[in-house]
Amino acid sequence: MCRHVAYLGPGVPWQDVLVTPRHGLYRQSWAPRRQRYGTVNADGFGVGWYADGDPVPARYRRAGPVWADQSFADLARVVRTRALLAAVRDATEAGADGEAAAAPFAAGPWLFSHNGALTGWPASAAPLAAGLPPEDLLTLQARCDSAFVWALVLHALRRGDALGDALSAVVEQLAAAAPGSRLNLLLTDGGTVAATAWGDTLWYLADPAARRTVVASEPYDDDPRWTEAPDRTLLTATRTDVLLTPLKEPA
Template identity: 80%
Template sequence: MCRHIAYLGPGVPLRDVLVEPAHALYRQSWEPRRQRHGTVNADGFGVGWYAEGDPVPARYRRAGPIWADLSFADLARVVRTGALLAAVRDATLSGADAEAAAAPYAAGPWLFSHNGAVRGWPGSLGRLAVRLPADELLSLEARNDSALVWALVLRRLRDGDEAGQALADTVLDVAAAAPGSRLNLLLTDGETVCATAWGDTLWYLADPGRQRTVVASEPYDDDPAWREVPDRTVLAATRTDVLLTPLKEPSA
């Protein structure tokens, strides 16, 4: 399993979102409070963020635990952003992909993370994988379930689907092919955040007055304004609005 978070709001140092809160993503790497599967998220981490005037995000990813990376501590102290997506990873299966398997994945303006696991991987997604062009399969960032789920989402985005629809349709396709999968997906382009709650926890903190929205696997503090997203839901958010839409179970 994993923990992930997306932030839209006023420009702040990365550490204000990822390190300083009492139960920030940094602490969730060894002491998550609401994680249902797994206990320690030490198999890699990553953060992607947007610089003012540049729609293409930067990324910093590593294969080891976030607490052991002194370079990240410096980065988090000095880099400021008004939009980010970050994750800490608990690998479902061991593999050799290391840093390449750490979210966020990226393409163009998009950053993506998957909190969960595909049941029966890799065989269960064979019929979905063949829908992708060969060059997209061969250029997957990693050989894991999250990378393939990202490729399926990205194909829909490139075909013109709106972000929330791309996530929702991908979740329903994967859930139909691999029942029992956990598919909490998180996607941002620096202006909007879309996410799905499917098999694990998802929360959001909306602060329209400050034009700030946070979407995360679990709250990073004890602010009573945090709200839990019901399971089987797609979330679409900006800095000032959050919309929740139920997802139906896939047809048998």
Template identity: 70%
Template sequence: MCRQIAYLGDDVLIGSVLSEPVHGLLRQSWRPRRQRYGTVNADGFGVGWYAPWDPVPARYRRSGPIWADPVFADLARVIRTRALLAAVRSATEGTDGGESAAAPFASGRWLFGHNGKVEGWPHAVAKNAAGLPSVALLELEARCDSALVWALVLHRLDAGAAPGPALADTAAELAAAAPGSRLNLLLTDGDTVAATAWGDSLYYLVEPERGAVVVASEPYDDDPRWIEVPDHTLLTATRTDVCLTPLKEPPL
């Protein structure tokens, strides 16, 4: 129900990753090619990026469609980065609008996105939410399924979990509580990327010519080097290495 992308690599303009590719995230907001659920991603967007002098990323988020935002066009034209995470949103019914509900969500050095839907939200996962510290619930950025997913992931990260297990365990927990949920999760700290393919499309591309790895809901061009990640798989990546680990579905 969204499209998202993470980039690690040589210093590039944001626009060279998000808006210049013929099928980039900008175009995916109104004409995605591989999206299985929904057709338009116009319920908000966001981009987070890292500067070399600061491990805490900057973010720009808005509640409207990315194609109608002239400020984004200016930012994409002039800002350079070695790492980013961006998303365009198609909202789950019954969730908040507004830019606070648009990915990427953030805490410290982390950026996070969720492509999918928690089935039966919020009732199906009320017990999962009850397991969080009260401060985590009070700090939710928005009343939406993705914000709760992020709180569950962040709780694991703060407890010392590595990025891959934090995503995999959260996906398994939510899938057990809310069967049929789509839980493509994406996380970066500017040096590594972790992602789950769980119910929707996920691809990666290694670009040695710019020392880069790209992880995305769908390819932004027709480069034959794009590789589709099998469903129920955990991806972890650096600029030079990609690892895929099968994940088990929870028992019914």
């Protein structure tokens, strides 16, 4: 379920990352090549991006399929950015949250997406929910598992965790509380990207000479430099560096 991508690099229109590549996220909404769960990502989409001089990202999200949104094509052609995070959604369960359930989720300088599902949702999440401040639970952006995962990540970020530390801590919590969950998480602040490979595919394209890094559920073209991150891995990346760190199964 779901496909997502994060880009750091020179300023480009959205379409250079999402539409123009032969197998970009736009096409992955109906014809993903490496998706293991689900087949069509038509339950919403979103793009979050950073404008020069503003650390707080903007978002464009809709509840329906990206190919049916005529405004998306115009925005993708003219909006330029040095950093973005985008996703297309295949809902685990039917719900009434609409575009509120579409990634990227956002707060402050951060954008977040979850590719996967929590087993036993929502009962499996109850013990972890008890550890969140009541205000965080009352302000969940949607009633789906991904919004809850975002609440856990945001709580870790607000207590001062670095991006990668926040993701690894939350994956450890969720894997213990809901074994068998798929927890491919993607997070950025516009300068760094952190991601986890846990139960689904994660790839990255590093081009240090061009100061460009792309992290995605699957390659958007056939460039031989695309590299797959091993399962149970934390990836942290800047425009010039990529670091892979193994993640441990919970005891």
